[in-house]
Amino acid sequence: MSKYNITNLIETEYLSDIDVHFGKFITGLDKNDNPDIFLAAALVSRATGDGDGYLDLNTLARKPILLDVAGEDRFKSPKLPELLKTLRQSRVVGRPGEFRPLILDEKNRLYLYRYWDYENRLSSTIKSRIKEDIQGIDRSILKDSLNRLFPNNGTDEFNWHKVAGVIAACKKFCVITGGPGTGKTFTTANILALLLELSRKDKLSILIAAPTGKAAARISESIKAAKKTLNCSDDIIDAIPSEACTIHRMLKTIPDSPYFFHNAENPLIADIVVVDEVSMVDLALMSKLLSAVKYDARIILIGDRDQLASVEAGFVMADICDRDNAHLFSKYFYKQFENLTQCKMEVSRKQLRDNPGLYDCMVVLKKSYRFTDTSGIGECSRAVNSGKFDETFSILNSNPDQIAWKKISGPKDLSMALPKEVINGYSDYLNCRDPHRALELFNRFRILCAVKFGALGVTEINRFTEDILNRNGLIELDNLSTYPWYRGRPVLITRNDYNLELFNGDIGITMSEPDSKSKDLYVYFSDAAGKPRRFLPHRLPEHETAYAMTVHKSQGSEFSEILLILPNQDYPVLTRELLYTGITRAKNHISIWGREEIIKTTILRKINRNSGLKDALWEQTY
Numbered sequence: 001m002s003k004y005n006i007t008n009l010i011e012t013e014y015l016s017d018i019d020v021h022f023g024k025f026i027t028g029l030d031k032n033d034n035p036d037i038f039l040a041a042a043l044v045s046r047a048t049g050d051g052d053g054y055l056d057l058n059t060l061a062r063k064p065i066l067l068d069v070a071g072e073d074r075f076k077s078p079k080l081p082e083l084l085k086t087l088r089q090s091r092v093v094g095r096p097g098e099f100r101p102l103i104l105d106e107k108n109r110l111y112l113y114r115y116w117d118y119e120n121r122l123s124s125t126i127k128s129r130i131k132e133d134i135q136g137i138d139r140s141i142l143k144d145s146l147n148r149l150f151p152n153n154g155t156d157e158f159n160w161h162k163v164a165g166v167i168a169a170c171k172k173f174c175v176i177t178g179g180p181g182t183g184k185t186f187t188t189a190n191i192l193a194l195l196l197e198l199s200r201k202d203k204l205s206i207l208i209a210a211p212t213g214k215a216a217a218r219i220s221e222s223i224k225a226a227k228k229t230l231n232c233s234d235d236i237i238d239a240i241p242s243e244a245c246t247i248h249r250m251l252k253t254i255p256d257s258p259y260f261f262h263n264a265e266n267p268l269i270a271d272i273v274v275v276d277e278v279s280m281v282d283l284a285l286m287s288k289l290l291s292a293v294k295y296d297a298r299i300i301l302i303g304d305r306d307q308l309a310s311v312e313a314g315f316v317m318a319d320i321c322d323r324d325n326a327h328l329f330s331k332y333f334y335k336q337f338e339n340l341t342q343c344k345m346e347v348s349r350k351q352l353r354d355n356p357g358l359y360d361c362m363v364v365l366k367k368s369y370r371f372t373d374t375s376g377i378g379e380c381s382r383a384v385n386s387g388k389f390d391e392t393f394s395i396l397n398s399n400p401d402q403i404a405w406k407k408i409s410g411p412k413d414l415s416m417a418l419p420k421e422v423i424n425g426y427s428d429y430l431n432c433r434d435p436h437r438a439l440e441l442f443n444r445f446r447i448l449c450a451v452k453f454g455a456l457g458v459t460e461i462n463r464f465t466e467d468i469l470n471r472n473g474l475i476e477l478d479n480l481s482t483y484p485w486y487r488g489r490p491v492l493i494t495r496n497d498y499n500l501e502l503f504n505g506d507i508g509i510t511m512s513e514p515d516s517k518s519k520d521l522y523v524y525f526s527d528a529a530g531k532p533r534r535f536l537p538h539r540l541p542e543h544e545t546a547y548a549m550t551v552h553k554s555q556g557s558e559f560s561e562i563l564l565i566l567p568n569q570d571y572p573v574l575t576r577e578l579l580y581t582g583i584t585r586a587k588n589h590i591s592i593w594g595r596e597e598i599i600k601t602t603i604l605r606k607i608n609r610n611s612g613l614k615d616a617l618w619e620q621t622y
Contacts, residue, residue, distance in 0.1 A: 019043075019045040019046045022041055022045040030092045031091075036082075036087070037087075040057075051313050051314070052609050055111075057083065060077055090102075118284050119283060126173060127358075128295070129172040130361050134172060134298070141200070142340060143340055145194045146162055147341070148232070149232065151231075161186075163345070165190065165191055167361055167363060172299065174361055174362070175302075175363070177302075179381065182368050183367075184302050184303075185276070185302070187365070189223050189226035197232065206270065206272045207241075208244040208276070209249075210244055210275065210276040212246060212504050213503025213504065214503070214556050214557055215555070216245055218557070220242060223240065223244070247275065247281070247285060249496075249498060249503075251292055259288075260292065263291055263292050267292050267297075268292050268297075272299075274299075275289065277303055278302060279309070280303075282310035284313070286314070305318050305364075307555065313609075314609070314613070315609045315614075320617065322617070330353040333356060358617055380396065381580055389599070392603060393599075402590065403589070405592050408565070418464060423472055423474070425561065429441035435524035436524075442490060446557075446562055447565065448563070448565070450566050450574055451550070451567050455567075456566070457567065461548040462544075491540065491545065493507075497541035552578075554582070560587050563593065564593065566592070566594030574605060576605065577607050579599070
């Protein structure tokens with residue numbers, strides 16, 4: 001491997017500054033100044049930054065990295081046997097289980113040590129939890145609770161929520177996955193009631209968490225609403241916590257450190273840990289979270305396996321669920337469920353597994369109670385999720401009630417179409433003087449973008465939106481001395497601040513104090529109880545203007561109406577998971593703006609992250 005060849009990767013910015021720095025650092029530790037060591041270290045750093053858990057050396061040897069205009073590869077990868085020999089002889093590369101900066105396994109997967117460790121710890125923790133059922137359960141109480149809390153309601157339709165109840169009662173590890181409106185949170189509230197009834201007079205410590213402050217607030221609201229419908233005693237209802245927190249807050253961050261106060265040596269004081277929006281949780285955080293849960297405690301993971309992957313490395317929810325494959329239960333679990341409920345599952349007994357496994361610990365909820373089978377949002381999201389672009393366009397072209405499509409191809413089209421949407425979507429909150437009401441009105445409508453930058457990205461759409469609102473007298477941008485602060489500016493928090501209790505994803509509105517002659521501006525947020533909290537602008541942690549936000553940032557939120565703007569050129573971030581996530585953030589209506597070929601490309605591209613977690617959990621199943 002020539003140094004000139006590597007220079008091409010640096011000059012074209014294929015490798016970032018941090019990739020180059022890491023490559024030099026590892027080469028220095030190796031003490032042989034070997035270009036292959038630099039290359040491997042820099043590329044595994046890049047792979048991790050792109051969300052992969054490891055660098056696949058098999059793919060590196062046969063897949064072009066740098067294509068020029070003529071389609072020629074400007075970078076010649078080293079031959080695989082020679083590269084593997086160099087790595088195995090290096091002092092900085094170890095085998096799985098050894099403590100070295102880089103780990104090379106038998107499948108030619110090259111890891112940063114800490115990501116191999118995260119993956120290994122997480123898979124080992126999950127596999128140990130599914131080995132045996134929870135003992136000492138009073139089956140008569142369980143049967144009564146299941147029938148009362150998960151009734152069939154006089155229909156012949158099979159109740160998959162009851163399956164979730166049995167799993168949560170009998171297993172230390174339970175996964176509940178399904179799309180929006182499938183009743184995941186409602187089911188969770190009933191499960192908590194069931195577990196409290198099973199505990200009889202023993203008090204259970206229950207913790208509920210989510211990745212972001214916004215997601216935590218949403219599950220808190222949902223649990224509160226579900227508690228009003230529970231068919232159980234008041235003391236059980238009162239024992240179900242209504243407040244959730246962020247995962248980081250639950251584990252207690254250690255300042256200026258990637259570690260938490262709660263870990264394997266100092267586990268959480270909890271009998272049940274519930275985590276919502278798990279699709280947003282990355283490999284590192286999930287590994288640390290499960291390590292901090294006592295072995296005899298139950299952990300319940302909730303999320304949509306088909307949503308976007310986490311921003312950081314890993315595809316944890318999809319890997320745990322093995323989302324591209326359908327799994328039935330074991331014969332043991334089927335019999336257990338039948339004995340407890342006197343119900344028969346809608347599955348073929350011939351297809352059941354012979355031995356218990358991870359498939360006995362998860363349930364997929366498919367029926368949406370938010371979107372009917374004929375609703376535009378429901379139909380379109382299902383078509384996108386299945387990769388059926390012809391069916392998607394058929395739905396878009398039929399003009400269903402809940403969804404609209406406009407073929408926006410660039411800034412010129414946008415400048416003609418956006419003003420009407422912006423004024424209709426944001427006028428009400430800007431004309432409101434009450435902070436609490438303004439927050440409610442603002443969250444009825446949102447502009448979502450696929451990308452941060454570019455003519456149709458978040459930054460430019462926010463600038464354009466400000467210009468539209470200013471020209472129409474809804475905001476005032478004339479005072480350059482106070483810009484970017486002005487009355488009505490919406491703010492999205494992008495970094496957690498535990499002292500202020502402001503978290504990544506929280507939305508605030510900039511306003512003057514109601515009924516005051518002062519023109520001083522404050523930023524108002526809603527607390528967990530829905531009451532406004534105010535902060536001086538200069539006190540806020542990192543933040544950005546939020547008329548438009550990325551689909552990634554919208555996870556854990558929902559809005560009555562959404563305008564989803566796709567870029568006018570292809571980007572790797574455009575995947576069916578992104579489009580599916582964007583569509584399903586809307587409760588009542590969504591407008592999709594984008595070119596047909598971009599939408600088609602997006603639907604056909606799936607997130608494909610290198611992760612050994614799926615293999616570790618499911619390899620022996622096939």
